[in-house]
Structures are given as C-alpha cells and as structure tokens.
Amino acid sequence: MIKTNLATRPFYNERAVRVWLFGALLLVLAATAFNVSRVLRYSRSDTQLARQASGDEARAADLRQQANRLRATVDPKQIESKSTEARVANELIDRRTFSWTELFNRLETTLPDEVRIVSVRPRTDRSHATIIGITVVARGVDDVNTFNNNLEQTGVFTRVRSLQERYNERGEFEAQIEGNYLPGPAAARGGGAAQP
Numbered sequence: 001m002i003k004t005n006l007a008t009r010p011f012y013n014e015r016a017v018r019v020w021l022f023g024a025l026l027l028v029l030a031a032t033a034f035n036v037s038r039v040l041r042y043s044r045s046d047t048q049l050a051r052q053a054s055g056d057e058a059r060a061a062d063l064r065q066q067a068n069r070l071r072a073t074v075d076p077k078q079i080e081s082k083s084t085e086a087r088v089a090n091e092l093i094d095r096r097t098f099s100w101t102e103l104f105n106r107l108e109t110t111l112p113d114e115v116r117i118v119s120v121r122p123r124t125d126r127s128h129a130t131i132i133g134i135t136v137v138a139r140g141v142d143d144v145n146t147f148n149n150n151l152e153q154t155g156v157f158t159r160v161r162s163l164q165e166r167y168n169e170r171g172e173f174e175a176q177i178e179g180n181y182l183p184g185p186a187a188a189r190g191g192g193a194a195q196p
Contacts, residue, residue, distance in 0.1 A: 091124055098122060098130065102183055106157075107134070110150035114143040118174070122181070130181040132157070137172045141165065144175045156182055 107117060121133040138144050144162060151157040160179035168174045 090128070099183060103132070103181070106151075106154060110147065110154060112138075112143055112146050112150070114139045115147050130183070132179055132181045133163075134177045135174065136177060137168070137174050140173050144173065144177070148177060148179075151177075151179060158182065 103120070103122070107120070111117065115136050115138040118135040118137055119133075120135075123131050123133070125131055136144060136147060138147070144165070148160045148162065151160045157179045160177060162175045163178050164176040166174055
C-alpha cells in the first residue's frame with residue numbers, strides 16, 4: 001500500500017478524531033455514572049419504602065386484631081347498664097339544681113288569699129322537663145282558676161291544668177294541678193303576677 005500524501009502540506013486528522021472520541025467517551029462515562037448513581041439511590045429508596053409499607057401493613061393487621069378482641073369483650077348489657085346509670089345521674093343532677101326557694105317564692109306571689117297549698121311534688125319527664133304537681137284547697141272553682149291563670153302569667157309555668165277536682169269531707173274544694181316549670185332565665189323574663 002502506498003502512503004503518499006498528495007497535499008502540499010501533509011495533515012493527518014488522527015489527533016482531532018482521538019480528541020473527539022475521548023470527549024464522547026467522557027460524556028458516555030459521565031452519563032453512565034449519573035444513571036448508576038440514580039439507580040442505586042432509587043433502589044435504596046424503593047427498598048426502604050417497601051420495608052416501611054410491610055411494617056405498616058403488619059401494624060394495621062395487629063390493630064385490626066386488637067379491635068376485634070376489644071369488640072368481643074364489649075358486653076351490650078353492660079353498655080345498657082352504664083347508659084341507665086348515666087341517665088339516673090343526670091336526673092339526680094337535675095334534681096339537685098332544682099331550687100325549692102325559687103319555686104315557693106313563685107307560688108307565694110301567685111297564690112290568691114282564698115287558696116291554700118296542701119302539697120307540692122316536682123318530677124322530671126323523659127325530656128328532662130320539670131313538671132310540678134300541686135294539690136290546693138280553695139273555696140271554689142273560680143279561686144283555683146285564678147291561681148292557674150296567675151301561674152301561667154308568670155312565664156315560669158306553662159300548660160297549667162287541673163287534673164282532678166272534688167269537694168273533700170270538710171266541704172272545701174280540693175284540686176290537683178299540674179304544669180311545666182321552667183325555672184331560671186324564664187323566671188327573670190316572666191316576673192310575678194299580681195294577686196287579685
């Protein structure tokens with residue numbers, strides 16, 4: 001083979017090609033190193049997340065088992081019993097907050113001269129409303145009606161009605177009255193009724 005150069009100045013491009021190939025090799029090595037580092041980083045992260053997920057699944061399974069055990073130990077009769085006890089406690093608290101002084105002051109301001117109170121019985125219904133039962137003795141029906149109207153006018157008593165009326169052995173008119181009692185703020189709004 002003949003190695004003659006026909007150029008006036010011989011120029012071989014071997015060095016430029018080598019530099020270009022070396023630069024391309026460096027670029028490929030840098031890209032490969034970057035890709036390898038990313039693959040290693042993501043595989044570590046994936047391993048860590050897989051380990052965490054399996055731990056979370058195991059914990060969730062354990063919590064489900066605990067919840068099932070707790071549900072098995074709950075006795076519906078015991079829950080009903082505690083509910084009844086709580087209801088009774090609430091009723092006792094309601095009774096404790098009941099002010100006899102306020103009630104008797106209200107009754108005193110509304111009581112006509114011809115009417116006498118024989119007994120007073122407060123009770124609470126299912127909605128925790130206070131209902132007052134009052135037994136009175138009067139000269140006649142008109143005096144009891146006046147007392148009922150006076151109670152209604154206070155704004156503290158509502159739905160006042162006579163349940164039972166009769167003349168007793170002494171010839172006095174005896175009536176059992178019942179009405180809802182709203183003490184406290186309602187008492188401040190209503191004020192006392194004037195006696196007839």
